[in-house]
Amino acid sequence: MKILVCISHVPDTTSKINFTENNSTFDKNGVQFIINPNDEFGLTRAIWFKEKNNATVDVINVGLQDTESTLRKALAIGADKAIRINQQPKDGYSVAKHISDYIDNNSYDLIIAGRESIDYNGGMVPGMISAFTNINFIDKCIELNISGDSVEASREIEGGKENILTKLPLIIGGQKGLVEENDLRIPNMRGIMMARKKELKVIEVSGDYEATNSKSFEKPLPKGDVTLVSENEIEKLIDLLHNEAKAI
Amino acid sequence: MDILIFAETDEKGNLKKDALEIASYAHEICSKTKGKVKAICFNSTNPKKLSEYGVKKIINSKNEKLKNFDAGIYSDCISEIFSNENCDILILSSSSNSKYIGGILAVKIDAGYVTNVISKPVEGNKLSVLRNTFTNKAFETVEITKRKIILAISKNSFGLKENPVESEISEFNFNISDARNKVTSVEKTLNKVTIADADIVVSGGRGLKGPENWHLIENLAEVLGGATACSKPVSDLGWRPHSEHVGQTGKPVSSNLYIAVGISGAIQHLAGVSSSKVKVVINTDPEAPFFKAADYGIVGDAFEVVPKLIDKLKEFKSAND
Numbered sequence: 001m002k003i004l005v006c007i008s009h010v011p012d013t014t015s016k017i018n019f020t021e022n023n024s025t026f027d028k029n030g031v032q033f034i035i036n037p038n039d040e041f042g043l044t045r046a047i048w049f050k051e052k053n054n055a056t057v058d059v060i061n062v063g064l065q066d067t068e069s070t071l072r073k074a075l076a077i078g079a080d081k082a083i084r085i086n087q088q089p090k091d092g093y094s095v096a097k098h099i100s101d102y103i104d105n106n107s108y109d110l111i112i113a114g115r116e117s118i119d120y121n122g123g124m125v126p127g128m129i130s131a132f133t134n135i136n137f138i139d140k141c142i143e144l145n146i147s148g149d150s151v152e153a154s155r156e157i158e159g160g161k162e163n164i165l166t167k168l169p170l171i172i173g174g175q176k177g178l179v180e181e182n183d184l185r186i187p188n189m190r191g192i193m194m195a196r197k198k199e200l201k202v203i204e205v206s207g208d209y210e211a212t213n214s215k216s217f218e219k220p221l222p223k224g225d226v227t228l229v230s231e232n233e234i235e236k237l238i239d240l241l242h243n244e245a246k247a248i
Numbered sequence: 249m250d251i252l253i254f255a256e257t258d259e260k261g262n263l264k265k266d267a268l269e270i271a272s273y274a275h276e277i278c279s280k281t282k283g284k285v286k287a288i289c290f291n292s293t294n295p296k297k298l299s300e301y302g303v304k305k306i307i308n309s310k311n312e313k314l315k316n317f318d319a320g321i322y323s324d325c326i327s328e329i330f331s332n333e334n335c336d337i338l339i340l341s342s343s344s345n346s347k348y349i350g351g352i353l354a355v356k357i358d359a360g361y362v363t364n365v366i367s368k369p370v371e372g373n374k375l376s377v378l379r380n381t382f383t384n385k386a387f388e389t390v391e392i393t394k395r396k397i398i399l400a401i402s403k404n405s406f407g408l409k410e411n412p413v414e415s416e417i418s419e420f421n422f423n424i425s426d427a428r429n430k431v432t433s434v435e436k437t438l439n440k441v442t443i444a445d446a447d448i449v450v451s452g453g454r455g456l457k458g459p460e461n462w463h464l465i466e467n468l469a470e471v472l473g474g475a476t477a478c479s480k481p482v483s484d485l486g487w488r489p490h491s492e493h494v495g496q497t498g499k500p501v502s503s504n505l506y507i508a509v510g511i512s513g514a515i516q517h518l519a520g521v522s523s524s525k526v527k528v529v530i531n532t533d534p535e536a537p538f539f540k541a542a543d544y545g546i547v548g549d550a551f552e553v554v555p556k557l558i559d560k561l562k563e564f565k566s567a568n569d
Contacts, residue, residue: 011382013496013497013515013516014515014516017382017385017386019386026382037497038497092351092361093354093360093361096351096355118382118383118496118497119381119382120381120382120388121363121364121380121381121382121383122363123347123350123351123363124350124351124354124361124363125351126351127319127348127349127350127351127352127354127355128351128352128354128355130351130352131323131351131352131354131355131356132355136428136429137319137320137352137429138429139319139344139347139348140344140348142490156344156490156491157344157434157436158343158344158442158443158444158445159436159437159440159442159491160434160435160436160437160491161434161435161436161491162431162433162434162435163431163432163433163434163435164429164430164431164432165429165430165432166428166429166430167428173348176490176493176497176498177490180484181484182484210393211354211359211360211361211392211393211394212360212361212362212390212391212392212393212394213374213390213391213392213393214388214389214390214391215376215388215389215390215391216388216389217381217386217387217388217389218386218387218389219385219386219387220384220385220386220387220522223540223541224543226529226539226540226542226543226544226545227543227544227545228539228544228545228546228547229544229545229546230546231546231547231548231549231552231553231556234546234553234556234557234560235560237528237544237546237557238557238560238561238564240544241505241526241528241544242564242568245505245525245526245543245544247448247504247505247525247526248448248472248505248561248564
């Protein structure tokens with residue numbers, strides 16, 4: 001089984017979000033970058049398939065050279081090969097199209113992407129890849145078992161889950177549940193050493209595929225102070241929620 | 249410039265509140281551009297309701313095969329109507345199912361697709377909109393460079409606006425192929441408000457000390473008619489199911505009222521819930537970061553405050569009903 005995991009290079013969840021160049025660009029100054037958490041759950045499941053079913057695991061990213069540290073981390077966790085499409089990612093549409101072009105030229109049985117990246121929160125790349133490549137698609141996938149080419153999976157729905165039977169090739173929008181938080185792996189020394197020797201292929205592409213254009217960013221205004229209510233005056237809270245906030 | 253909205257229904261065929269909100273949004277755009285708002289819905293029992301929110305043409309397809317959501321089938325049907333009706337803009341809600349099909353539709357109809365939209369479009373040279381990004385830590389202005397456009401509107405960002413119009417309701421018979429993914433079973437708690445649909449969400453953190461104390465959260469949610477949720481550590485500890493985890497790596501919450509009990513307010517949690525309109529925090533620690541993000545707060549022990557709050561809310565409810 002050949003697996004491709006799409007990796008987004010995103011700021012750590014605790015990062016301060018600031019913008020530069022007249023509020024047009026995310027300020028990377030002092031920011032730690034990580035594998036997008038939704039992608040990491042998928043990557044960890046892919047490594048599980050590698051260990052149990054002898055799958056091969058490639059990871060792919062659309063980005064400039066600064067994203068290679070994140071791809072190397074994926075290799076250190078256990079991926080076999082990394083592919084970097086050398087382009088500044090412009091929007092979800094262009095990222096999905098570049099990855100789909102790569103999939104068309106290199107067939108995969110299973111493609112795993114996080115359901116959403118925690119930076120731009122587009123949540124569109126896996127669905128777009130499925131449409132570009134005409135591959136079966138399960139979004140918000142929380143369980144994935146494969147035997148031969150038949151797939152048993154679950155997807156999160158509002159208030160519960162749906163169990164699904166489908167076939168490879170398949171693309172999923174992954175998230176927590178594929179593996180648990182404590183299944184995630186921290187790269188060890190041996191992994192890091194081996195990752196240096198693994199192939200990281202850089203692909204040059206031409207063509208602008210973007211469908212949208214990011215113009216500017218702004219930050220929310222600072223919030224006003226909290227109104228504190230004494231625990232002996234609960235009626236006052238209810239009155240504020242009813243008459244002032246109109247929330248109940 | 250005609251607009252198509254995908255108006256979602258619940259299991260009983262009733263239009264969801266989100267459907268009425270995106271209808272209101274679409275009407276607002278059309279009031280300036282002289283276009284028409286059209287809607288597609290599947291097996292709706294009350295399609296006419298859309299006309300109260302400005303929809304002039306309602307296509308309601310009644311078909312057993314459309315009873316259960318399938319991303320492939322739904323996106324085929326919606327794109328067929330979009331092109332038949334010569335629309336330029338498709339408006340979706342931000343529900344799980346709409347997000348599932350949004351990316352597929354963008355490719356099928358070759359559209360510029362923007363999610364988490366929180367404002368009306370601004371027309372310049374090209375249409376642009378404001379959206380939430382970086383998990384509500386920033387707003388982004390995005391311009392759409394393709395001719396066709398899909399916008400997924402953030403829940404509760406626009407609200408409901410009644411605009412009664414004369415409307416035409418028609419049926420449409422799709423030629424539906426078999427689903428490629430077969431749903432074998434659904435596991436769902438019945439008669440429980442979901443986080444996505446709830447106007448009020450009551451959420452518990454580690455301050456509740458254990459899963460055996462969750463009746464406090466459940467009872468408070470029940471008296472308010474809200475959904476229950478939890479912080480990341482609570483779901484990681486297995487006290488509550490993952491589906492209740494809200495925050496940056498869990499579910500986003502954009503309810504009208506969010507009540508956090510025993511949650512200190514880690515930056516990832518606050519980001520995930522910050523688009524909720526009114527936030528209330530109950531915590532023993534006055535230094536808890538959540539107090540800086542909340543609108544109302546009580547410094548106190550959840551085990552004492554919550555039962556009192558439930559009692560007082562019951563009195564309030566019976567006095568106001």
